[in-house]
Every structure is written in structure tokens, then in C-alpha cells.
Amino acid sequence: MIKGMTLVREVASAEALDKFGRLMLDLGFEQGKGWEDENGRGLALLAPLGNLELVTGRAPSVPPILIEVTGLDAVHAAVEKWMLANYRTEEVAALLTKPELTHWNSRLFTVSLKDGASDGLSLGFWQSENPLHGKPAAIEGDLSAQGMRFAIVTARWNAVITDRLLQGSLDALYRSGAGRTDVEMVRVPGAWEIPSAARKLAETKRFDAIITLGCLLRGETAHYEAIYNEVARGIGQSQQETGIPHAFGVLTCETLEQALDRAGVKAGNKGFEAAVAAIEMVSIQQKLRRPQEGK
Template sequence: MTVVRAVGASEEFVRLSELFAALGFEAGKGWEDDGGKGAAFLAPVGNLELVTGRMPGSPEMLIEVSELDHVHAAVTKWMDGKAGLSGVEATHWNSRMFTVHLGTGLTLGFWQSENPLHGVVPAVEGDLSAVGMKFAIVTTRWNTVITNRLLQGSLDCLYRSGAKREDVTVVRVPGAWEIPNAARTLAESGKHDAIVTLGCLLRGETAHYEAIYNEVARGIGQSQQETGVPHAFGVLTCETLEQALDRAGLKAGNKGFEAASAAIEMVSIQRKLKGGA
């Protein structure tokens, strides 16, 4: 959709073009001939509103933005003290707006909806309820100072989300290298809705750190793709023990908790996509 609006004077044309450019609008293909000139500015979404009866008390040209206060600050700086800029005010249609007057008869309105769901694209998303779901957790005996923390985080997430203790199976393997094999066996058993994989690799402890990590990640991913059972990835790859401790609950959250949460959500998504819930 293209909206063509006449601008009364060359000065207004230049100012309006400069304003849109300052706000980061994508420039379209302009034109110029003996009779005049045009400047195009592209927006990702257009809306045409037809009105009968009483005209709404808003400018004819409205521009919706997502960060109204930031836009107002940018326009204020661009106006450089010139008159014609209003403050940000609430409207009667559940939004906030400010106006900019640029010459005779040319007024722009910038607005932002106050509805938190406005503009949100509908999508299938998973719920975070583990009620009625069955899980298996594969963790390692290597680096247990880390993996035990990850395991506690995963169990905490699953139980808090409604999973029953008897529906959660914990399997311990020697090290990260063995995780894909155990995860594949559990997935193929058909007894679990999702697999949570937990482990910790520290670069300083092994010279073949990257080779092990690549194979572990590849094996877990391959098991997930070929069995169709969601595998949540909670294998830490860190430079030092301190970094691993931070990601196991000290400073940067608990990766085990996050992996279990992802597993719950993926089971929920699968059920919705398959029409089962």
C-alpha cells in the first residue's frame, strides 16, 4: 500500500524527509522531474482506515512505533527547540501518542499501544506444566561437584512443574562421552516423553576437549532427530571450574533447571502440534 501526501512547500518537504531519515525509516525509490519530486519511506506494515461520520481526534498521518518515549526523545532532539512538538499523552483508545506539526496543515502522530498483546504474532507455544509427563535425566559421575548441582536444578524444575517423582528416571554415566549412548537407549525405549542431558566439560582438564564436546553435541542432536523424543541440552562447556560453578547455580542461573524447563515446553509443543493437547 502506498499513501501519497502532498507537501505544501519545499522547506516542509526537506524537513519531513529529514525527520523520517533521522528516525531510521528505510528509504524507498524517490523521483524528481520538472513538475516536482517525491521521497518514499518504507514501513514493514501498512494500515488503511476508512471513517464515516465523525472524524477521530487524531492526525491523518499516524505512525505506530514500539518505543514511543525513545522516538519522542529523538524527535525532540531533531526539532532543536522549534515549536510544534507535543508531549506524550494518553488517548481514549488504549494507547499513548504525541504529535509533530511541520508547516501548514501537516501534522504527524506517533503512537504506541498500551495493550501488551498488540502486534504479537499468534504462535503455538509450549506450557510449563509437567503434569502427566515422564522424563529421563542422564548425568555424569565426572565433575560431580558441578553435575550434582545441575541434577538438583533439573529435579527442582520438574517437581515444581508437577512431575511425579516416580515419573522421573535418573541415569548416571561415567562421563560426557557416554551421554549420547544412554540418551539414545532411553529415547528408543518409548517410556519417556523427553530426555534431559547433563554434563560438564572443562577445557583445562583434557587436551581433546573440543573433540569430545563436538561428538557429545552431535550424538545428542542425532538421537533427538532420529527418535523424535525431545532432548534438552544441559552439558556445560567452560574454560574453568569457576565458570562452571557460576552456570550451575551460583551467579548465572542453573543450566540444569533451564534444560528441564526446555524439556517440559518441548513435550507440550509436540503434543499440541500432534493435536493431543
């Protein structure tokens, strides 16, 4: 089994090796186990990932050593500073290029580390322009609610807030393709009653997700924290035991002004956000079920 890969290149002098080694360590390489004997010495530089690329039909269009980085502009600035400290200014202009776009959806700059009459080393530093490059493939939910069924449980207490949350949820569902007949609304007296209604709705298995909306204000309720903890626990327990996603849209605020801000005045509408989360979770569950159904 292949364990790793090491690319070995000769450097013209011990001085050049030391300079190059300091640059690479400053840029983030890990120092490995080097060696030294009567004939020379070696410096090991370790990176998290190594690749071997072979080319035929034409000469490679990139330097023989390519280093993938994040923050390409910052790396270029660091290399340029190092070059100016070790080469004459007019030499740096010829040895170091600016970051430029490539035909393989990335940006690249090259640097030649020469030592006297020797050609030295040629390096290329590059960064992918694809934001998903190098990231593991993940299952993510889509934001289409077409064909999905939702139940919305809304508390009547603090209706000036919960009505705004409800309107935000409906707006998100209908904009995302949910049919009006696919959304069922249930009103309960207050936040305390939300978990019970959500549980009953989930147990019917008629809905793909439950959206819970309510508002608790500390100034109005002496036992504010006790109610909130039980509401959160009850909604979470219902979700875990029924397997139906429950979107949490119960506001817990210090003042009415804060609640209004979170219900669409300043800080977005948490009812809208809860509905979007519900749509995404239904989509994720559908995708997770498909491989099992195909067996």
C-alpha cells in the same frame, strides 16, 4: 489484487515541503520516486507498512496521518529538535505535544507543521504498549510439566558437579507439576556414556523428553575436546533420529570453579535450565501434533 496504498496531501509551499521531507528522511523514511512539472512537484516517502482506517459516527480523535514508530521518546526528541530549529520556541510549545497514553493501549504525540497562514500538516507519531504488537503469531511452549514423563541421564564423573545439576533438574520438574513417578533417573560412569543411555531411553518411547547431565573439565582430561564433540554429536543424533527432545545439560569448563558457578553457585543452575527447556520442547511438540490429530 491490491499492491500498495498512497496518501496524497497538499503542502502550502516548496519551502515547507523541503523542511518536512528532510525531517521524515531523518526519522527513517525511504525516499521514493518524486516528480516535478511546471505546476509543482511531489515528494514520495516510503514506509514498510501502510494501513487505511475509516471512521464513522464521530470525528477521528487522531491526526489524519499516523506514523507508527519504535523508540517513541527518541523520535519525539528528534522532532522537537527539528521544530526548535524551524519555529520560534513559543510556537513549538503550541504545535508539539508530549507523548501521552491513549485509550487504545499506546502512546502518542502530535505535531502540527504550519506554514504562514496555512494550517499545514498534522501528524501523529505513536508506539504500541503491547510488546507483541506487530509480531507474527508463534507457537510457544508452556512451562507446565503435568502429565509429562522425563528420563534424566546423569554422569557419575565429577559428581560434586553433576549431583548439583541433577538436583536443579528435579527442582524444575517438580515445581512445574511433574509427578515423582513420572521422572526416571539413570546414572552412567561418565559423559562418554551419556549418548548411549539417552538413545536407549528414547527408543523405548516411554518418555516425552530426555535430560542429559554431565561435566567435562579441560584440566582433568587430555582428550577433552574429542570427548565433548562425540558426546554432543551423539546426543544430537539421538534426538534427531528418535524424535524425542533431548535437553543438553553437559557442562564444558576450564576449571572446577567455573563448573561450580554454572551448577548453582553464581551463574544459575544449568540442570534447572535444561529441565525447563525439556518441558517447553515437549509442550511445543504436543501443540504441533494437535492439528494433525484433528484431521
